[in-house]
Amino acid sequence: MTKFSLDLAPIPITKSLPAQTSLGEKLVKQVTSIDFIAPLVVGVIALLIWEVLVKVTNLPPFLLPGPILVLQTLIKDWGELFTSLIITFQITLVAFIAAVISGVLISVLFIQSKWVERSFFPYAVVLQTTPIVAIAPLIILWIRRIVPEPNTTFAALVICAWIVAFFPIISNTTLGLNSVDHNLRNVFQLYRASKWQTLIYLQLPAALPYFLGGLKISGGLALIGAVVAEFVAGTGGAKAGLAYQILMASYNLQIPRMFAALLLTTILGVIIFVSLTALSDFLLKNWHESAIEREN
């Protein structure tokens, strides 16, 4: 009689996980990789050409300042610019968190019934497609009546940034929640899972990659919303963000300072994107195609 194979341990497969490396090694590996060095070289060359061009053509700084002058201005005005950076960052962060929470909650509400989704989704689209520049003055006007000084502007800017940031979350999360594998749905149906259990153990994890995709878009949009709204609001006072600095610098023809503020805005945007990408890779590293390292 043949021996039934069940008693035998299966042949161990070699795991396709990358070898364990320390954080330091990983960082060194990343910094020395072509993905990091190549853009760096391009950037440095571009800055050099820019600097040389400005020097050779003798362009006045109020038309185009050289990168060295921009850096000097950044250091000189660091105090004011950094304060503005923090304020813009606060507006972005609060709007982003509000967008994430409201976006996920609304998505979960949407999938409870096709009718709810059909009835309300068009209005989410309307909110998204209306240019924020056009409705920001209205929002600021209304908020002035509701929120007392000195938080009025802050609240208004947060709302504007939130309106811009929440749509990608809703759109992506709703798609994710609706994209659950039908076989897995059957498994849950078979074991009589409650609606709540299906949401927690099946739909939310299945929607995670979609949600994280929305998160990356939303993070950048929150910053853009915060900056654009501040341009419109044209606020002054102690709580001025980076947009205000850019605006004032341009009025006063302090173009190097304008570039410095612009640089800070860009750096903030990049930091937001990189952090969200890292978060996404961390959450998906064990199972999702997008985050798995393969040796082919």
Next chain:
Amino acid sequence: MSSPVPYSKPKSTAIALNHVSKIYANGTVALQDMNLAIEDGQFVSLVGASGCGKSTALRLIAGLGQMSEGSITWGDHQPQKELAFVFQEPSLLPWATVIENVRLPLKLAGMKDRDSRSQVQEVLHLVGLDSFAQAYPRELSGGMKMRVSIARALVTKPKILLMDEPFGALDEMTRAKLNADVLHLWQQGDGNGDRYTVVFVTHNIYEAVYLSQRVVIMAPRPGRVVGEVAIEAPYPRTEEFRTSRISNEYCREISGRLAAAGAGTEYYDEQINTR
């Protein structure tokens, strides 16, 4: 047609389908007037070409979907508690480890992880995956994923095991191995001397003959039962049985009946393709 069962002991009926039909909204008759009584502890296979309603019948038994006509009656069982289903695909949660996947049915039943640990370990051992408890599905081969799926089905200690072409996507060697494993599990039973009642859907005649006590033959358009063959070979069935003369004769008989029942199917297929 009546089927002689290689058991002298009278058995009670586990599942009975009475004039069960399933008609889809677009008018497709997936299953027409199916009658089938399955006894406690029996291993029954449903074979037939695609569209013969074999999977539909299984899903109706599992309560996945509404039947259009007829009824399903149960023996002493509480069908929803004592029934397990192995799907065509492994259908595992990709974000969960093997142990979490196997634990899922118990978790959904409200059992705490601490209380279900020994039960989960036991089935993992049964399917030979103890050392892979912490692996993710993507790290496993197709055959191993299917084992996890079987472990998940067995963890609730079901009385009735429904399997829907579980090995259809596997290579021949892995399929043979898992066939032997399934028979072994079935013969072991639930540990109290009771065998599972297994309803096994397949389009592979050899597999059906090797595994089953009864092979129910079905034909498409409309999906219906056209006959039945009792496989009167003793268990345990070995690898030699698979290629034995007896097994071959059963296969020939079933395949002949399938061909007879399916006369005209080619014609229909052509019609559909040229449409």
